Amino acid sequence: MKRTISILGLLLVCMLAGCGGKTDEDGSTDAQASNLEIVPCEAVDTANDDLYTAEFAGNTITVKPSGNEYSKLEIPIAYDPYQVYISMFDANHGSILYCSSPAAGQMTKLLYYTDDGWDSYTENDISSQLDGYPNSLTMNSAESGYIGAELRSDAYLYRTDDAGQTWTPYAVDASVDNCNGYAPVFDGKNAYMLLDMKGNDRHTYRLYFSEDGGARWEAAGEFSPDENVRGYFIKDGTVYIVDAKGGYWQLTK
DSSP states (O other): OOOOOOHHHHHHHHHHHTOSOEEOTTOOBOSOOOBOEEEEEOOOOOTTTOSEEEEEOSSEEEEEETTOOSOSEEEEOSSOOOEEEEEESSSSOEEEEEEOOOBTTBOOEEEEEESSTTSSOEEEEOTTTOOEEEEEEEEOSSSOEEEEEEESSSOSEEEESSTTSOOEEOOSOTTOOSSEEEEEEEETTEEEEEEEEEOSSSOEEEEEEESSTTSSEEEEEEEOOSSOEEEEEEETTEEEEEETTSOEEEEEO
C-alpha cells in the first residue's frame, strides 16, 4: 500500500535538495519547479468545511448555511444562471462571484460582499476590472481575496484588498504569462497556488507554495493529470485535485 505525505513534507524535501524556485512579491523566480506525482483517491467530503453554499434556483442565487435545506438569502439576477462561486473568510465575512454566460467575448461579473453572515450584502459590478473568464474565488481575510481566470490579455489572477471593490492583476511568477490561474487556497499561513500551463490535449499544472500567507511563493513542482483540472483544495494538510470528470486525486511522495 502506497503511503502518502502532505505537500508540505514534499516541499521540505525539495527545498533541502535544492529544487523548486522561490518567487518574491515582484513575481521573480530563481529556478525551475520539480515534478510532482498525483494518484487517484476516493471522493473527499468537504460538506462540513464550508460555512455557506451558493447555487442557482431559477433567476436567483440561493445562499444556504452548509448542511441546511433552508435559504438564508436569495439574490435576484438579471442575466442567465451560468457560474457562481462563494468563499467565506469567517462566519461573517465573505463574497459571492456571479458570472453570466459569455456573449461575443463579454461576460457580466458581479461581486456580492457581506460582513454580517449574509444578513445584508453589497453588490459591485466588476465586469470591466476582470479581463478574463473567472474559474475560482478565495477570500483569505475580511478585506483581501483572489479570483482565478482563464487568460485573455492582462492577467490569470486578480487580487483585492478592499473587500472586493477594486481588483488588480496579480502575478505569482513574472516568468509565466500564457496560462490559466486558480485562486489560491489557504491553510493558516500555508497557501497553495495552481497555474494551468496549458498545452495541447494534456495540460501541465504547476503548483506554488507559500508559508507566509502569500507574501512569497515557492515553485513546488508540476504534474500532468489524465483529465484537466476543475478545482483543488486542501484538507488535513493534503492537497486534493478534482478533475473535469469529477474524479479525485491527491498529491503524493
